[in-house]
Amino acid sequence: MAILVLLRHGRTTANAEGVLAGWTPGVGLDDTGRAQAAAAATRLGALPWRAVLSSPLQRCRETLEVVLGDRADLAPVTDDRIGECRYGDWEGRPLKQLAKEPMWKVVQAHPAAAVFPGGEPLAATSARAVAAVREWDGRITAEYGPDALWLACSHGDVIKAIAADALGLHLDQFQRITASPCSVTVIRYTPLRPFVMHLNDLGSDLSGLVAKKRRRRRKPSSDAAVGGGAT
Template sequence: MAIVLLLRHGHSTANAAGVLAGWSEGVGLTDTGRTQAERVAGRLAPLSVVRAVSSPLQRCRETVAVALPGLEAVTDERIGECHYGAWTGRALSEAAKDPLWRTIQDDPGAATFPPSPDYAAESLGQMADRVVAGLRALDAEVEAEHGAAAVWVAVSHGDPIKAVVAEAVGAGVAGLQRVRVDPGTVTAVHITPTRMVLLASNTVEGDLAPLVAVPTAHAAGDSTVGGGEG
């Protein structure tokens, strides 16, 4: 199936303030974030990207507009940020004092965010299931329209992309905190009929073309015994 390049939005005003933005409105890119998106634009320019899908949130929409100026992105809530409920807008320094913080760090599969009258809440497991299923469905659409060699971009957030990487390496949501995804980075994943295959994670520079040239065996969903020629 197709190759998806997962782009975390650039550095945001919430990142600068040390706040868990979640689905709160009015969180855009900082100057640093725009510079990061411009750097990604240079990396994507040599590729034939057939589709761009973005989280509906402002910081992602601003990122994709800079990173892929010639391609109109569609938004999809399935790849949106985790619904942090009552933690939305909370200072991370304060959140770290909450007993739930240790659950998030040590046993993320057991972590559910508290409800809020203003914001939806979900567990990290629910978030991971939503994002992984959404990416699979979107990838199938891309392949049906553009073929198995197609390359597309999904612009999302730290925790959702971490969940995809954890799924690709077989760790599931339990391995969420073993993954790092920085603002403005590109992660490459090949979604096959049988599994997700991690091609690269948290990259800030370098040629992306070799990552999207998938060997025939991988295209069928099988890894080459012995490691292949890559």
Template sequence: MTTLLLIRHGVTAATGRRLGGRTQAELSDDGRAQARRAGERIADLPVKAVYASPLARTWQTAELVGAAVGREPVGCDGLLEVDYGRWTDRPLKSVARTKMWPVIQARPSLAAFPDGETIRAAQLRATDAVEQLVARHKRGVIVAVSHADVIKTLVAFYLSLPLDSFQRLHVAPASLTVLSLSVGGQPALVRFNDDGPLRGTDFRPPARRATAKGRRQ
């Protein structure tokens, strides 16, 4: 069983104001502090590897998290932010006035960003990347530093939620989402959008229960 720790990057100067996309915005001072705290939260866990979207904000977050767990980050293009095309780095107030915005909020499975990516394509890309990481690390704890929309699509996939439900999920900066995964096995969501204290015992597989006939299940 692989324990996947999904961490959203810390804040930048544009967080909450602009649709960042695939820009090279760097972490703000607050974002760096958030990333350090995220690393401190998992410092006692036996992390085998730290993977990250190669954009500046995720890479800087991964470097700070990696320093806390003694791992150098490894780039993973599958964890990249959604390609928002011509919407990249536009003010959120501006894109919220477009005809496409209500579709993106209510029916994201039908949305394609101008000269960019569809949400569905981003979900498939990210899921393929995670499946490869799980196959590479069949046991133990690994970290993947990514972006809010990407993490939301991954949670929707592994919980078998319709993609149109993913906008109902919220992933805060530097928060932790934990999935328990295995190749071909039943996925489990252990924690979501979490910023509380962690212990290694929090990620142990659930104990098997005894049936009336004494068998374990």
């Protein structure tokens, strides 16, 4: 199967102010976020992407504009399913204020049961996001082969949910995962299991994800390397 590179957007004005943005329109990158995106561009901009997927929200689109630069060959496709969790009545409110809400403890300790007032359950966010990336991964693999690289720019909780699924974790464990601004999480799906190749990565050289040319294309194995492997 293809290789999915999940990129969280850069820091936003809402992040800096400690406000839960959700689907609030007009939330873009601040100066720090643009610098983070520029740093991500040095690692991601030149890779041979077969497809680029984006949340429809402004902060993700702005991040990809910086990361992809003037690459006219790549036009990001938006998919609402990898958009932010719909936090409903919580959107636009300070996190310090939200931490006093009874639902906050549920989000922290039992997120699979969390349903945001006027919004959606976290479990629904996870289900739609996982379904989206698995569907796109299968489509890209079928069109471009098992060594294809594709990029998806999304949000912290969404990326954490996708990573938890790939790690075989219950959604209640997803708060143990971190997805920092402009961090990279890399997943390779196979017929048997996903492999998490990078998690919350902020600095690795990712050129090793590009497959070396070989005479005959082989499907990636679902077997794990006993003893850790050589790479």
